Amino acid sequence: MDIRGELRYRSLYWYNDGLRKAKIRDLTGAENSLKKSIQFDKYNKDARNLLGLVYYGRGDVTRALVVWTVSLKLVPADNIASDYIDEFKSSRGDLEAVDQTAKKYNQCLQYCRQGGEDLAVIQLKKIVTEHPDFLKAYQLLALLYLHTEQYAKARQVLRKAQKLDTTDPITLNYIYELNRMHRKRTSGQKDVKEQQTVSYKLGNETIIQPVETKEREKGMAFTIANIVIGLVVGAAVMWFLIMPAVNESQARQMNESIVEASDQIASQESEISALEKELESYRTQSDEAQTAKETAESTKSSYESLMDIQTKYRNGSESNENLADELLAINQDCLGDLGKEQFTELTESIYPSACRRQYNRGVANSDVENYEAAIENLSKVVRMDETYDDGNAMYLLAQAYEETGDTENAKNYYQKVTEQFSGTSLAEEAQSALESLNAAGSGNTGE
Template identity: 70%
Template sequence: MDIKKKLEYQSNYWYNDGLKRAQIQDMTGAIASLRRSLQYSQSNITARNLLGLLLYGRGEVAEALVQWIISRNFQASGNIAEYYIQKVQSSKSELEVINQVVKKYNQCLQYCSQGGEDLAIIQLKKVVTEHPSFLKAYQLLGLLYLHTEQYGKARQVLRKAHRLDTTDPITLSYLHELNRAQKKKAVSIKEGKEQPAVSYKLGNETIIQPAQGVRENSPMFTIVNIAIGILVGAAVMWFLIMPAVNQSKSQEANESIVEASDQIATQKSEISALKKELEGYRTKSDEAQTAKETAKSTQSSYEALLDVTTKYAAGTESNQNLASTLLSINKDSLGEDGKAQYDKLADSIFPSVCRRQYNRGIASFDVKNYDTAVEALAMVVKMDEEYDDGNAMYVLAQAYEATGDTNNAKTYYQKVTEQFSGTEMAEEAQSKLEALNAAADQNAANQNAAADQNGQGAEDSSSQEQDTTE
């Protein structure tokens, strides 16, 4: 038997083992056997399709889709994996629910790391309701119930997890810990109910009496002790405390008169000092507010930079969205390391985004879709003002002029003339800038003339009315 047949034999052997385990709800063992089967033969699509079904049954939809897609790549036609993929993808609402469920589950993990077990429990209840086969959610919910000593609820949740996978080691370890904790609690309750006996000597003999008798007589002893305490307290107050209180009141009255005189004498100086102190506090308050706003801006910038770094490494976000986030960061609020990381990300992300947005902006400008051209080219210029030797900035100025936004058009025409002086493009930008300025001056002159004419007309009308009255 050659090596290829041996590998196929081993792969089929472990597939059959996985199938047997799946039939008795041994999902963990079945998944392990099927993965081992695929180690011997990656192209065993039967094993891979079954593995995808088991993962889907445990609520791991994304991993199931990965297995089915790989299976389809090995055999495109006559593969039941195609049916599974279409079945999942055809229900967009189900995919959206699963996506939201996974996000909520990840949020619960954050709650747990921050000590928010109550919030995590509430969220996980919604997760298992929306996705009843999500094994990991049941396990985490059972663990939280176990941690908060809600043993009844923990057992109910872990039993559901056990029904999904009868041999999952995590579920089994939680059930073992639950049984141990319940036994420990039962023992502590039983020990707490036992009452120590009371012993005393009578002559040469030691008498041992249960504590129950003492508890039965304890209310009477308590009442007697309270009565005696009240009588002793009243006597002490009448004979010792009251004379001292009267003397203290007289002394306090004399001292208050002296203090009032001193306060009146120093009132003006204290008011002046308080005014100066108040001004100092106001100054410090303004400085503290400024520092607080700076710290908030710095925190927001670092959080956004960390978010871009994470998403870029994971490849879960488009470069255009990452570029938009980078452009929103206040780079000046970052430290040296932060600026270095910003520049590193910008060098990796901006070039491709600039190329796509520049092509989009030029195409939109050519078909006179000036608003879209402004949107795309403005983003390009923010990333690189000198892109395409300044042509991006020059076309942006023209797009602004076409939309009637002459202020921005003048701004970018002026930048082109300053940054690319000596070029034909700079000369054209200067001509357009002079034309816009001339048009603005002419418009202002026309408005002034119209205002003067309206004023003169009003004066003539007033004079005519005065003559008629006379």
Template identity: 35%
Template sequence: MQCFMCGAEVANSKICYNCGADILLYKQIIYTSYVFYNQGLEKAKVKDMTGAIEALKSSLQYYKYNTRARNLLGLCYYQIGETVRAINEWVLSKNLQENDNPDADRYLAEIESDPGLLSKLNSTIKKYNQAIEYCKSGNRDLATIQLKKVISQNPNLLKAHQLLGLIYIEDGKFADARKVLTAAAKIDNNNTTTIRYNHEIKARLKESNKRHKKKNDVISFSDGNDTVIMTETSLRSMLDNTRTSLVNILLGLVVGLLICFFLVVPTVRSNMTDGNTQTVISLNETLAEARSENDALQEEIDKLKTSLSAFDNKQDVSTSYDNLWAAQNYYASGDSKTACEYIQLVTKDVMGEQGQIAYDNLYAELGPAMTEGYYEEGNAFYTEENYESAIINLKNVVDTDEKYNEGAALFLLGDCYRLTGDTDSAMECFNKVIEYFPNNKWGRQAKVYIAADDTELSAAEIGD
């Protein structure tokens, strides 16, 4: 330990023998800093990141030159997905202790060794901020889409998990909210925000169950050409009656069979011995009636299943029409990008004939904008080396227009296939690029890749 006045080394004394400064209180401050550091280390080992961060901050408040606490604080920030804060702590640690600081050197070297990491972080932060703006404006569907992209790029970003869970809670999707918050708890198992959201789910489920008991909503659905209107209680009562009738019929069939085996069959055998077959005919009629009753019951069950299926799709129908209406409004106001995001949320098959016609017309109008959006997303994923996601977006572009952007989309799709090991698909794309655009830069580059592939095949044949 060094004296805070003159920098001389001091041992266990209370006074610096070089300058005479009283260092007892100074020692107590440094020891307190290391006590908080040890607490933070223990909490970080059990993934209590919130507690670890608070303890490490307290450690640095007592002694800012505690580089071990600062480096560990950066690791805690990195664990919850806040990489920018982690880099700030490591850079500050390096500035405060330039020499003999191997942990900060190693962490910063790992960040610098991944050149695409900072651009990915920048993209993730922009999408997270955009999701917050969507939430403020009430567009929770678009916010959900953005947050799912953020989590796919940075799975440890705790705030993205929590915000997505909050959106699911507001939408009443409690199962999805539990799933997202469980993932957040694995990142930081003692985060107060995550715990508060889980308590909110339990409270809302309890409240929903109480309302459900008192609720008697009116339900309407189509049955052929007629519209049936009944209360939810009536529907449940009808289903209960159907189940009861089914059980009674099955019991009746069992009793009937037992009667046949123990009473009718012996009598039939006796009468057949005497040449009387009237009992056999009566038994056949009884069995035919039982089969007829069973068929009628099955038909009734099928009708009920059809009615319930129509009821289950009711929410999807209204949601699809709402999203179609929103897409039309955004397109009319000139915001084609947002219109494209809304129309992708529409389920066409559940709408009526007029709704499907309106969907097809708007989808045709938004075709170029959607293609451009897919191309931009695919190009961004390609730049970030996320080739699987790039293939999905670029394939949507190529399926619409193989010559899009003078073969750029087709070439990038082929290169993604090449980089993921799907050589046959890659060569197919490169050949099409050469066929359509033999003299532009994409065609020339495709020729280079095809020639390189042929060279590898020739070398393999010589080796064999």
């Protein structure tokens, strides 16, 4: 084998190693392996693109864009990096969100330097809520919790950070420090407990008991004696003096109440029956009015959303991907004929490019086994166009549901593929997957 072949072989070896680690969320290990792969072959576009996805999976979008840009520059032909970059360029909202997140994170660092840990914690909570893949934000939030001795919250945040990257050294260092502090606190509590006890040996056994004094024992004895005497005296007074009078008064009042209640029951029964009929009438009218009100509000909201989307599309102020999300939220049943015609025109103009971006994103997330994100992407594609990519979108969605353990949704989409694309190889694969799930379900029921 010549030297070029040797370098290419080593590059592929480290790429496969990086891919294997990325699939188990060992993103730090994947990053190191992919960098080695690129060192042996800088034109290995697959390694560069996967490295970009690794950075993206840790919330470092800026580095991901840089890696994809370099990959496209070195290998411009047939490179999926162009799709990744086009998605960000066409979606101003994503770019602005990344920029705002970076500014917020830098502001948190400034708060920490100025002693404003509380403000930094509040800001970081918002960041991780809006961007749950931002690893550095989790790490800084955990560090602040450690600094303020909120160890339970620090442990929760570090668990989330470790799920994003199982071998990140910063996360592991913080976990080690948290465990060290826990052991130190546990040891301190044990010392205090030992100071409150006394131990001595009896034969071959060691006896441990609390430290007690004679004064404490005497005080306890007097307290118990006083309580017992008080209970006895109180019970005697209650039994001989109070209870007879109370029983006589209660009996008299009960007889009077029974007579009065008997007189009222007859008249109240007729009044209750009339009120129930009147109340039922009011409820029926109220339900009808509420239904009409909700229908009118839904129709108004749908038309307003449709007009707003049409304006944004003409002005080019929003990306097609964002407009597609807004279109999916519209209730078409509330639109009239003209509204449905406008809705169809917009979907024909907007859905194709939105489907392509969401589909590419779903495929990429499936490749790194981020199935929850893949389901989110591919579900939108299927809602826009069930037949997209000759049924492959629906088939990949079924696979993603199967990987997350949602067998009901997986079966549903496998069944749709077999019905809508019968006679194709894709339908045969879907049928095979469906039969395997049914067989597995039958086996579990038998057990």
